[in-house]
Structure formats: structure tokens, C-alpha cells
Amino acid sequence: MRLTPLGDQAVLAYLDDEPAAVRFAAAVRAANPGWLYDVVPAYASVGVHFDAERITVADVSAWLAHLAVGERAETVGNRWRIPVCYELGPDLCRVAELTRLPADEVIRLHSETEYAVYAVGFVPGFPYLGYLPAPLCGVGRLASPRLRVDPGSVGVTGRQTAVYPLPRPGGWHLIGRTPLTLVDVADGFFPLRVGDRVRFARIDAAEFRRAEGNRLDPVTSRV
DSSP states (O other): OEEEEOTTSEEEEEOSSHHHHHHHHHHHHHHOOTTEEEEEEETTEEEEEEOTTTOOHHHHHHHHHHHHHHOOOOOOOOEEEEEEBGGGOTTHHHHHHHHTOOHHHHHHHHHHOOEEEEEEOSSTTOEEEEOOOGGGTTBOOOSSOEEEEOTTEEEEEBTEEEEOOSOEEEOSEEEEEOSSBOOBTTTTBOOOOTTOEEEEEEOOHHHHHHHTTOBOOTTTTBO
16 A cells, blocks of 8 residues: 555555455555545545644554555445346447447446446546446546536446436436435435445436436345
């Protein structure tokens, strides 16, 4: 593990890989020292934010280094099932062309893979999910990003997939859409967390309409 200051109120820890970062973040949260403000894992790094009036960067770094030696926390995350209507993906056929796969095979590969939430960002609640199966990797971004992507749109690019939780501009290729609400900023509803696992389940347009507007339910959507 490598530690580096992130300003005067945070330390950034670089781990060997993404699972190690998730475990380390869980260990810091479990220890929960009184000076801790927040723990922000993202891929193979973990940002540890602290109260600079109570502890120094050097002391936090020493504490983290000591914790890493004995860190044994398991990855504790929820598993989610997110329904997707792939027929509502405007770029599905283009992704099929780029990967030289039939559209149904793109859907099968995408929906049969379990993904990890490696980071949340870009907009509130936007989950970066990895990693795509090899035949779907390598699809680039759109040459001209859309000015508006509908909430619930499922996109792919590079080795990653994601769900746009809010209407925003975006340049990922869109291969489907979920009817479920993944984020409610006003209500503080952000169910997906780093370390969670996600599977997509194919639904048709009728099922999409019946479920449209429902929230990602912490009870019925967990697997």
C-alpha cells in the first residue's frame, strides 16, 4: 500500500487492486476513529478524510499503515438485480456491429455477468461497474456526446458499464434502460455503494412500463 497526502484534510491510499481497496475501506469504517470524516473508495484507491483540528496527516498515515498490516475485513456489499429493457437502448445495434456480435449475444453477455461497483461519481449515484466480459470490451465513447441521456439508461465503454441515474449529457454507448429510480437526491436515496455487486435482468417493454418510476427496492431487488 502507498500513502500520499490529499491536501491537509485527507490521505489517499493506493492498494494493489480493486478488491483490496474495498476491504481496506471497510476496515477503516469498522475501526471508525473519532477523527474520521469520510472514507471514499474508488477502484484501487481509498480517500480517508479527517478532522485536521484533531489529528495530522502524518499521524493518519501512520495509523493507516498500521491498520493495513492487520487488516482482515471481508468485502461486505449488497447484491442487486436491476431489470433492463435492452430494446430501449439506442446504441445496441451499433455495439453489436463494433463487437461483431449479434445483438442477442451482446444482451446475453451483458446480463449474465456480475459486476462490482468500483466507484460512484460523475453525477450523484452514478455507479461505475466492472468489468465487462472480454467480447464486449473496447467499445469507445460516442464521437459526439448526447446533450441529454434519459435516467435509467445503461451504457458501456471500454471495460465498464454503468447506469445513468439522472438526466445528464453523456458519451457512453447506450444499450438498454432500467425502469427503476436509482437516485433521489432530495430524499437522500443512494442505494448502490462501492463494493456492491450488480446483475442485470432482461425485461420487455411491457414490464418496463409496469415498473417505470419504482425505486430500486432494498428488499425485492437484492439477491
